Amino acid sequence: MAPTTETLTAERILEATEEVLRRHGPAKATVVDVARALGVSHGSVYRHFRTKAVLREAVTKRWLDRTALRLSAIVGQDRAPESLLREWLEALFDAKRRKAGDDPELFATFSVLADENSGVVDQHIAELTAQLTEIVRNGVARGAFTATDPALAARAVFQATGRFHDPAYASRWLRPQVRAEFDAVVDLLLRGLRAADHPAG
Template sequence: MLDRDTVLTATERVLRRHGPAKANVVDVARELGVSHAAVYRHFASKSDLREAVVRRWLGNARDELAEITRSAQPPADRLRSWLTALFEVKRAAVDEDSELFATFGLLAAESGSAPSEHVADLLAQLTGIITDGVSSGAFAAGDPEATARAVFDATAVFHHPAHATHWSRPGTEARLAAVCDLVLAGLRT
């Protein structure tokens, strides 16, 4: 039975094989052994299909990070774990399939609202951790939302795709640990 998830998985294979410039709905249908009309039953257009692929890809990282957000760790440990996991998820995506990572980057750049919604989700998770830290007395932050944005921006070199070529360099984990130490020192009461 053809469902959205099956179409998205096939679309990823087609994107990997043909790249974003050449991949189209007919190629996806051919990959699935169905007519292109069958694909259009699940996605109204090629751009809707691409947007859904980007959402699914970004959702994988978001969901893993949400687990950390809900953990029982103290806020400082949770924040360090969250920042480290964000880096590891992004680096693993590059290491596992750098061409597909680049393809997703191109699709995200032409995507509608998926990337900005993804960042909003991540900022909400960070805000939750920082709010918990303020509530427990572990962090001093006047505005947890603004502080979350500052932490996100300060660590961008470890999660923004523009910096992906640096993630596998020796010492990157140590640099991230040093930035986490600095951020946590700044947040402590």
Template sequence: MAPTTETLTAERILEATEEVLRRHGPAKATVVDVARALGVSHGSVYRHFRTKAALRAAVIKRWLDRTSVSLAGIAADEDRTPQTRLRDWLADLFEAKRRKAGDDPELFATYMVLTREAGSVVDEHIADLTGQLTGIIEAGTASGAFTGDPAAQARAVFQATGRFHDPAYFTEWERPEADGDFAALVELLLRGLRNG
């Protein structure tokens, strides 16, 4: 193992872990493999992440946060009407999930396995996303565009659109009718939000 000249950071470890997971899959990727890829001892990795489970949870969080950060910008964009924000937010979520599944299918399959292990990280991600939706719907309620309970409606919108962002449905995302079905559902939801 050659000594590394760069400072070992949590971010470098997460990048290396992602690459190791891509190459070996979740069943065979170990902390020793990550350390070897970085040119450090496995003890150095454990100084940043106390357990293999903590390392895997951090990798999942990093992967999910990429989507959350992008969506947060749309949710906070007050230059768009709440209706446009909601439409754009849902479309961006669908496209982000579709890209993750299509651009790197090996890593996507690995993350499908890891997310089952990291329930609390996934729960936090869903809470963040429904919080963003709640903010959009609250803005719509304040402007008179939407009626009803924003938090309940946000949960309902998130659940109703699950087919377009829940990884369990990834095989359906490339079907020819997927985009049309998505657009029809979003318009139906917007009509429901307007009418309460």
């Protein structure tokens, strides 16, 4: 094993782990494989991540956090709430669909890891619904939306659009009619949220 000249960081280990998972899949990938890819001993990896389970949890969180970070950039924009909500839902759908279509092996791998790490997935969903809640709450404050409980409304929106971001539905995301189906669901949700005296837009 050739010694590494770069400082071993948690981020480097996570990058290598993702590549090892892509090559070997979740069933066969080992910490030894990750260490070999980095040119270090497996003990060096364990100094950053004390068990294989902790490493797999961390790489799952890193993968999910990329989507959450991209979506958070939309939330704070000063735009019409309806437009903001539609863009946020589109960005979530597009991010998931890109991951499934561009790298299906890695997407399948992370779907397995997500099932193993339900706590990480729960945190991810909580973060996404918090972003949605902020959009809905802002819409209510601006008179665009009507919702007595913005958090409850946000959870309902998230659940109603589940077939466009839940990995269980990934096989349907490449069907030709999926975009029209997505638009129809979002239009229906926006009509339900829209304040009676507020024009569409």
